[in-house]
Amino acid sequence: MKQNIGMMTYLVNDYDEAIKYFTEKLKFVLLEDTDRGGGKRWVRVTPSGSDGFCLLLAKATTEEQLKAVGMQTGGRVAFFVYTDDFWRDYNFMKANGIDFTEEPGHEDFGTVIVFKDLYGNKWDFIEEKK
Numbered sequence: 001m002k003q004n005i006g007m008m009t010y011l012v013n014d015y016d017e018a019i020k021y022f023t024e025k026l027k028f029v030l031l032e033d034t035d036r037g038g039g040k041r042w043v044r045v046t047p048s049g050s051d052g053f054c055l056l057l058a059k060a061t062t063e064e065q066l067k068a069v070g071m072q073t074g075g076r077v078a079f080f081v082y083t084d085d086f087w088r089d090y091n092f093m094k095a096n097g098i099d100f101t102e103e104p105g106h107e108d109f110g111t112v113i114v115f116k117d118l119y120g121n122k123w124d125f126i127e128e129k130k
Contacts, residue, residue: 007044010055011069013119015041018057021118025096026081027089047081070119077114077122086111086127093125 012018015033022028022045031044031054039059046054060066072078083089090104090113099116106112110128117123 004052006052007054007056009058011060011065011072011119012057013060013066013069015043015057015059017118019043019045022055022057025093025098027092049084070117070121072121075122077124079121079123081123081125083125083127086125090125 010018019030019033023030027048028045029048029050031046032042034042036042041057041059043057044054045057046052060069086104093115094100101114101116101122104111104113108129110126112124112126115123115125
């Protein structure tokens, strides 16, 4: 049996600001933006060169959802993005105003840095050792 996680819901305050952030600042690819009526959209983004996993950008509408925007994992690192060239992508992200919480570090598994996205969720950005 083979299984994988193909998509994960990512709560946003606004579809367009989230699309702009992911595509312009992180170089993600917009896979789909379909109007579902009633102010709802089916919006999927994925890292460039990804093997299929994507985020479903879902606009928060209830009080509970609005409270969870930016705190989807209670302040822990929520997402892990891997790259084949840390310094290329780090320099691009830094030039585009990404909010890094520390300086790049070298761990046993590779080069890593933590950043906060537009809503405050924490991400690990990693190039694994070869």
